[in-house]
Structures are given as C-alpha cells and as structure tokens.
Amino acid sequence: MKIFLDTANLAAIKMYNDMGLVDGITTNPSLLAKEGGDPQKTMEEIVRIVKGDVSLEVLSIETSGMLEEGRRLRKYGNNVVVKCPLTPEGLKACKMLTVEGIPVNITLCFSVNQAILAAKAGAKYVSPFIGRLDDNGQDGINLIREIHQVFQNYKFTTQLLVASVRHPMHVVEAAKIGAEVVTLPPDVLGKMLKHPLTDVGLKNFLADWEKLKKENPSIRI
Numbered sequence: 389m390k391i392f393l394d395t396a397n398l399a400a401i402k403m404y405n406d407m408g409l410v411d412g413i414t415t416n417p418s419l420l421a422k423e424g425g426d427p428q429k430t431m432e433e434i435v436r437i438v439k440g441d442v443s444l445e446v447l448s449i450e451t452s453g454m455l456e457e458g459r460r461l462r463k464y465g466n467n468v469v470v471k472c473p474l475t476p477e478g479l480k481a482c483k484m485l486t487v488e489g490i491p492v493n494i495t496l497c498f499s500v501n502q503a504i505l506a507a508k509a510g511a512k513y514v515s516p517f518i519g520r521l522d523d524n525g526q527d528g529i530n531l532i533r534e535i536h537q538v539f540q541n542y543k544f545t546t547q548l549l550v551a552s553v554r555h556p557m558h559v560v561e562a563a564k565i566g567a568e569v570v571t572l573p574p575d576v577l578g579k580m581l582k583h584p585l586t587d588v589g590l591k592n593f594l595a596d597w598e599k600l601k602k603e604n605p606s607i608r609i
C-alpha cells in the first residue's frame with residue numbers, strides 16, 4: 389500500500405519524507421489556503437521535495453481551462469499528477485490529458501458509478517472521499533470495498549486512492565481491502581506511528597541499560 393500525505397504543509401512533508409514514509413502527496417485548494425503564502429511557490433517546493441506523485445488540482449470548471457491549467461501544473465515537474473473533479477468536464481479533461489501523457493487523479497468521487505467512469509476516462513487515480521461519506525451518514529469504507537471489487541472484476545488499471553481519511557482505522561480497513569493508496573492528513577500518520585507499549589518498552593530498556601552501566605561503567609555497544 390502506498391502512503392500519500394494529504395497536505396500542503398511543508399514542515400510535515402519534510403519530516404515524514406525524511407523518515408521514508410511518503411510515497412506521494414495530494415493537495416487541494418483548501419489545503420493550500422490553510423497554509424497561506426504563495427500557493428504556486430508551495431506547490432513547486434512540494435514537487436521538488438517529494439520523489440513520488442504529487443497531485444495538484446485545477447481550478448477551472450471548463451474542460452479548456454482544466455487543460456490549460458493541467459499543462460501548466462505539469463511543468464512544475466514530471467511527478468505532477470493533475471487533479472480534476474468528477475464532472476463531465478473533468479472526465480473529458482482527464483481523457484485528453486491522459487492521451488497527452490499527463491496523468492490524472494479524479495477527485496470528489498462518492499459512488500461506484502463515478503469511479504467506473506473515472507477508470508473509463510483513463511484516470512491514473514480515482515479518489516473516493518470516505519470521511520465525508522461517513523459524515524453524511526454513509527459507509528465510506530464500504531464504498532472502497534465495492535470499487536475495489538469492480539476494478540478487479542474488469543482489471544481496470546486506475547488506482548484506488550482512498551481520500552478524506554479521518555483516523556488510523558480507516559487505514560487498516562483500506563489496507564485489508566487492498567486499496568493501492570491512502571492519502572493521510574499528517575496527524576493520522578502521526579497516530580499510526582504511536583503505541584503506548586512502544587514508549588513504555590523503550591523507557592524500560594533504557595532504564596535497564598543504565599543499571600548495567602552502573603555495575604560496569606566501561607561497557608558500550
């Protein structure tokens with residue numbers, strides 16, 4: 389399973405990238421607005437830091453505008469994936485950008501039908517937003533299960549990118565299903581790392597080593 393970070397926060401991206409945990413990044417206009425500053429510079433910097441795919445979203449709602457923006461965004465780097473919305477215009481732009489060799493992530497997917505259409509339009513990734521479905525009283529993880537099944541039935545090559553992830557159990561469930569990618573807010577990745585027994589265990593190991601050192605101060609490893 390690939391782990392993408394769902395953020396435009398450069399400090400978090402650098403930190404987790406240095407740990408070797410970041411296979412890619414997804415951003416959107418809201419995440420860029422949250423960080424403030426110059427979004428163009430931020431996007432360029434993210435593309436520079438991360439080796440894997442970086443999804444950068446178009447803002448136009450017309451196909452022609454999406455194509456123009458998509459081509460411009462792709463100039464930031466060869467790892468740029470253009471994020472288009474799951475609208476008729478977005479799917480058309482997806483088809484055309486894909487033919488040009490520019491990979492596309494179709495975003496704002498909320499149903500199996502929409503995911504099938506994204507795959508038919510040649511998307512490299514489709515992003516179902518599971519947390520927002522949960523918020524809406526629906527079962528986000530079940531949508532992942534269903535899309536995964538359908539994609540397997542037809543050997544679609546579009547990768548299932550689980551988005552709008554709210555907590556570590558979303559990650560566990562997505563991994564059990566076999567989703568190719570999860571994109572995580574940095575705090576969810578932080579929670580995946582932590583376990584109280586790890587902290588207690590490490591504290592005890594260090595305390596026992598100190599006891600040994602008191603008996604024999606010259607020991608080292």
Ligand code: E4P
Nearest residue numbers: 394414415416520551552553
């Ligand atoms: C995906 O690419 C989106 O950026 C993201 O996962 C949206 O999640 P949210 O529902 O937390 O805004």
